[in-house]
Amino acid sequence: MGAVTQQSPLSRRTFLRVVGNASGAALASGLLDSCSSGPTASGTPVVNLLWSDVTNIRAPLIADFTHATGIKVNQTIVQYNQRLNKIQTAVQGGGDFDVVQMDTVWTARFAMAGWVQDLTSRLTDAIKQDVSPVTLGAVTYNGKLYGMPLFNSAKHLFYNAKLLKEAGFDHPPATLDEFVAQAQGTTKPGQWGSLWAWKQSEALLCDWLSLMFTQPGAQFLDSHGKAVFHTMGGTEALQGMVDLLYHHKVADPASLESTEDDVRKMLQTGTYALTYNWEGVLPEANDPQQSKAAPHIRVALLPGGRDIKSSSVNGAESWAILAQSRRHEAAWKLLEYMASPAWQKKAALIAGDYPILASLYSDPELHKHVQDFAIYGEQFKYLVVRPQLPDYARKSDIIQRHLHAALLHKVSPKEAMHAAASEVDRATATP
Amino acid sequence: MPLPTFGTRFGGAFLGRKQAPGVTRVPSGELSERALGVAMLAPMVLVLLLVVAYPLADSLWLSLHRVNLANPEQGQPFVGLGNYLHAFRQPAFWYSVHRTLYFTLLSVALELALGLLFAVLLNERFRGNLGARVAMIFPWALLTVSNGVLWAWILNPTYGMANALLVGLGVLQTPKAWLSDTFWTMHVVILADAWKMVPTMTLLLLAGLQPIAPDLYEAAEVDGATRWQKFSRITLPLLRPVILVAVVLRTIGAFRVFDLIYVLTGNGGPANSTKVIAFYAYDQAFHYLFFGYGAAISWLITVCMLVLIAIYMHWLRTEGER
Numbered sequence A: 001m002g003a004v005t006q007q008s009p010l011s012r013r014t015f016l017r018v019v020g021n022a023s024g025a026a027l028a029s030g031l032l033d034s035c036s037s038g039p040t041a042s043g044t045p046v047v048n049l050l051w052s053d054v055t056n057i058r059a060p061l062i063a064d065f066t067h068a069t070g071i072k073v074n075q076t077i078v079q080y081n082q083r084l085n086k087i088q089t090a091v092q093g094g095g096d097f098d099v100v101q102m103d104t105v106w107t108a109r110f111a112m113a114g115w116v117q118d119l120t121s122r123l124t125d126a127i128k129q130d131v132s133p134v135t136l137g138a139v140t141y142n143g144k145l146y147g148m149p150l151f152n153s154a155k156h157l158f159y160n161a162k163l164l165k166e167a168g169f170d171h172p173p174a175t176l177d178e179f180v181a182q183a184q185g186t187t188k189p190g191q192w193g194s195l196w197a198w199k200q201s202e203a204l205l206c207d208w209l210s211l212m213f214t215q216p217g218a219q220f221l222d223s224h225g226k227a228v229f230h231t232m233g234g235t236e237a238l239q240g241m242v243d244l245l246y247h248h249k250v251a252d253p254a255s256l257e258s259t260e261d262d263v264r265k266m267l268q269t270g271t272y273a274l275t276y277n278w279e280g281v282l283p284e285a286n287d288p289q290q291s292k293a294a295p296h297i298r299v300a301l302l303p304g305g306r307d308i309k310s311s312s313v314n315g316a317e318s319w320a321i322l323a324q325s326r327r328h329e330a331a332w333k334l335l336e337y338m339a340s341p342a343w344q345k346k347a348a349l350i351a352g353d354y355p356i357l358a359s360l361y362s363d364p365e366l367h368k369h370v371q372d373f374a375i376y377g378e379q380f381k382y383l384v385v386r387p388q389l390p391d392y393a394r395k396s397d398i399i400q401r402h403l404h405a406a407l408l409h410k411v412s413p414k415e416a417m418h419a420a421a422s423e424v425d426r427a428t429a430t431p
Numbered sequence B: 001m002p003l004p005t006f007g008t009r010f011g012g013a014f015l016g017r018k019q020a021p022g023v024t025r026v027p028s029g030e031l032s033e034r035a036l037g038v039a040m041l042a043p044m045v046l047v048l049l050l051v052v053a054y055p056l057a058d059s060l061w062l063s064l065h066r067v068n069l070a071n072p073e074q075g076q077p078f079v080g081l082g083n084y085l086h087a088f089r090q091p092a093f094w095y096s097v098h099r100t101l102y103f104t105l106l107s108v109a110l111e112l113a114l115g116l117l118f119a120v121l122l123n124e125r126f127r128g129n130l131g132a133r134v135a136m137i138f139p140w141a142l143l144t145v146s147n148g149v150l151w152a153w154i155l156n157p158t159y160g161m162a163n164a165l166l167v168g169l170g171v172l173q174t175p176k177a178w179l180s181d182t183f184w185t186m187h188v189v190i191l192a193d194a195w196k197m198v199p200t201m202t203l204l205l206l207a208g209l210q211p212i213a214p215d216l217y218e219a220a221e222v223d224g225a226t227r228w229q230k231f232s233r234i235t236l237p238l239l240r241p242v243i244l245v246a247v248v249l250r251t252i253g254a255f256r257v258f259d260l261i262y263v264l265t266g267n268g269g270p271a272n273s274t275k276v277i278a279f280y281a282y283d284q285a286f287h288y289l290f291f292g293y294g295a296a297i298s299w300l301i302t303v304c305m306l307v308l309i310a311i312y313m314h315w316l317r318t319e320g321e322r
Helices: A012-035 A059-069 A080-094 A104-113 A125-130 A133-137 A161-166 A176-186 A202-212 A234-247 A253-257 A260-267 A328-338 A341-351 A358-362 A364-369 A373-379 A392-407 A413-426 B006-014 B033-062 B082-089 B091-123 B129-141 B144-154 B161-168 B182-209 B214-222 B227-255 B259-265 B277-287 B291-321
Strands: A046-051 A072-077 A099-103 A148-151 A155-160 A192-195 A272-278 A297-300 A317-321
Touching: A046 A080, A046 A328, A059 A072, A059 A328, A059 A341, A080 A099, A080 A104, A099 A104, A099 A328, A104 A317, A104 A392, A148 A328, A155 A161, A155 A202, A155 A373, A161 A176, A161 A272, A176 A192, A176 A234, A176 A272, A192 A253, A192 A260, A202 A234, A202 A392, A234 A253, A234 A392, A234 A413, A253 A260, A260 A272, A297 A373, A317 A328, A328 A341, A341 A358, A341 A364, A358 A364, A358 A373, A364 A373, A392 A413, A392 B277, B033 B291, B082 B291, B091 B129, B091 B182, B091 B227, B091 B277, B129 B182, B144 B161, B144 B182, B144 B259, B182 B227, B182 B259, B214 B227, B227 B291, B277 B291
Parallel strands: A046 A072, A046 A099, A192 A272
Antiparallel strands: A099 A317, A148 A317, A155 A272, A155 A297
């Protein structure tokens, strides 16, 4: 067979050259594009925002801000789980963000690392008067303000009113003793009185803290930063949790592998009476298309103790301005607008966010649109702020591990709490 | 006559071979084939240097420093082997090594046993053999994260299939919370890993089985050998090189396990019972921001991998020389 040759209309050399030039142009274009921050070509001021509005439901709020101030907002939207890594990369030089969404438990770490700006001097009287100190506490470290809360968030009691009524209870539990009694009354084959998010995670720590602070005098650290939780309420709270599982037998053992999301979904099966969870449970739980428990799920204050009406954990998220930002003023304008009634009310209406402004909890329009709205406002008065520590993640992990060991019946609550306190105190040095 | 291909012509030029007669000379003023080749390869080499060599060297350098991103005030002092020595003094580090070895030994043993069984079965001629081989590929084709989510659903205590089946069959009286038990969690993670990785093992072993000449089995049958004798005296010895390769490759993979445990347990729980060494390194670097220490742990994992790879290379060479 003879050789077959074919003359290509585009020689290899020409093809490679074209591809090379095109790639070079694309690379150069990308580099130039990434360098082009600051005001746009038309002179419009810009703010680069990193946050987790993953459904883009708050887009109208951003549009309102741009309309009101003329400042354009470039949004980068990521899932919660990716956000911390994204921020860490940005502050190491991998991004040009001005404003980032910050979890409560990151405040101390970000402040200590010098990643976020001190906003204390910018706090206006309007904000001071209408935002409660405990709400601002989520973004305060060593007496300085490092962010602006985006919305209020706390754990609440979500209960199945039908199951409680069938067991003879006409109101949700107001105290932990009542909680145990009602959980006992509603536990029967195929049905549990309570379900918890006690997987080894931050959720477990939140529930433990909520229960711990129903006791007068409960304390996490002393004034020198030494762990005292094991002698000041932590052991009793853990004992109560263990008792729910093994003594009263009113907590589903599945609690030990459940997250808050699991608890939310499992409440919808209609086989659980009492659960702790963050706000936002009701719309799905009372939708008959999605939930077997509809329309019987209601919200109430978390149960309290002898002298304490209620206790919950502050889970708010906030916006902070990165120290590296070159657009401080525009960035602050965005934070200020976000903390205004215009944003906060509209965010509640379109996205179901719970306002940071106390005055909005008496707003008739919000009461009309959000089921049991007043109860949320009431719960936000009884918040515990998790310890603002730069190495909170490490210390929280230590406590979670010991809590879980006790809940798995590997050690007693007292042993677990003493071991946790000792390890927390030792975990101060950087490897 | 073979068609001239880009590879042979380009390769020849790049390796400095004498230009074949008849090849058009490059007009003066244009790059020679060799220079063009170097120019075209340069971006790839540069990218590899940037994304592989540089991070490796940088992480080694990082591992010799105390780096806490959350506390820039302490600077980044050189600590030599301090991070490595710190790891050796940590009970949590040794516990994670223990958990890793436990996972690796059990998962590789299970995968080898099942892989061998399926490979021998699929090597037989039977109706539907092709369909069985295709079905075998499915778990392997699944993303590890998807596999984790799938098993999380199967094992869900309230609406999972595993409990429904076991309670339905009367094996369990009440549904079990599999992932809240320190014993069961590690073992269901191993099961989930085996479900995904047995096909890989099967394919490797099947490839090793196919060249074994049927004459050997026929001769053994003439001599009155039983099925077990044929398997233990013919199949296993001839399959040994492939088994060695498969075991080393899977050991390397199992030693690095992270994503499956992350999806199934979230935090290496319950009570850290599934906190393998890759999870420990992740926590230190990305959760606590101890980048120097995290880099040291990563290098310890890398050294373990290099040892396994050295064993693998040695075996390959030994088998090749036989």
